[in-house]
Amino acid sequence: MTGTALAARPPVGTRTATHPLGRVLRAGRPLVCGILNVTPDSFSDGGRYCRSDRAVEHGLTLAAEGADIIDVGGESTRPGSRPPTTAEELARVVPVVEALAPRVPVPLSVDTSRPEVMRAAVAAGASMVNDVRALRSPGALVAAAQRGAAVLRVHDVAATRDVLTVLDAVGPV
Template identity: 65%
Template sequence: MERPLFELPGIPVRDRCAVMGILNVTPDSFSDGGRWRDPGRAVEHGLQLAAMGADVVDVGGESTRPGACRIPAEDELARVLPVVRALARQGVPVSIDTMRARVAQAAVDAGARIVNDVSGGLADRAMARTVARSGVPFVVMHWRGQSRAMDELADYDDVVTEVVGEVRCRMDALVSAGMDPQQIVVDPGLGFAKGRRDDWTLLASLDAWAALGRPLLVGPSRKRFLGELLSDPATGEFRPARERDAATAATAALAAAQGAWAVRVHEVGAVADAVRVEAALRAHRRTSI
């Protein structure tokens, strides 16, 4: 399919799917908790992600894995700000992954160019006004509740229609609160209040998001639906999270082929290659017609 080109404030326009590298500065994220908790190591890893092909490095200081509990804002700020500031100073485009307006504003002041809120502004009512004033792009993910209980909220009659409709409602609310529609990026929220069948159905129907007219970010990295797909045939045990990167790269290429603006992943190198292959194939198709 032809890729729509979106102009987001402060973000280069690319004729390929962008790659957002995940940098969790947390002790308890589901696949890499604790690995980058030290600020120095986190900055080093962020620079490595950029060198491997990440167009944006997404820094998060609060785990949103299933069952996770909230942490104090002061802890989140202490984790993310030194990393955001150091990466931004070295020219790395940074996104801040947070549900708090206070953290979002501090990170933007420190150099972050995108606010990525898994709650789409629902967890903190001040988020819409804060991001509207900042003018940076804002990722509106589909979300039905906090991580500690989100699996109980995965109840759909038509998951594609309902998820797209709920995100449309969030967009309308954000615009009513003063946000420019041109700031908005949408995300179906794979794994968040979704069963694994729901995740596959959403992935198979990414074209439905074109109706919202906004860039689409897809986050398949190391998710449970891939772990289940790759289960050990003898024991039925899910493939461990850090052994799902090849499947993540394949999923990212498929999302790119369906017009995703960006994919959010832990292991950047293979995905950066995969989206370039998809872009080259699409360009060849155009010139061959």
């Protein structure tokens, strides 16, 4: 995937979104989002990428293997996990976004519900905000909008830590 290929004009009728670095996302097909958890207690990778150097290496691999978006998250949503402080989350996310932004040909998304982390990650090169708490934190929507970031809003039926209980109660979606 090259910058030229991403910037090429899409076919007529294809919905697109362009982010601040000029990269184009085409919405005419499903997009692949590479998940890059930079937490020591990630439920999906067991904390394999909590060191910045490993996280950056994995982010480069995700882009090389075809991810359309790379989503960088510094807070585990594993049920029962201890939320990091804002300072901890910033220290996990921002260096990875700063290192990846100039090196990958795809948009970076920051997975956070904290306005401070949204602002810092977008300033570091993220162009999308993915908030699993559906922008309920005071100031979250404003923080994303202030820098022109795209917002991925989840369909949220319960607080994050209660999702498994709710899903058990409602059954398959």
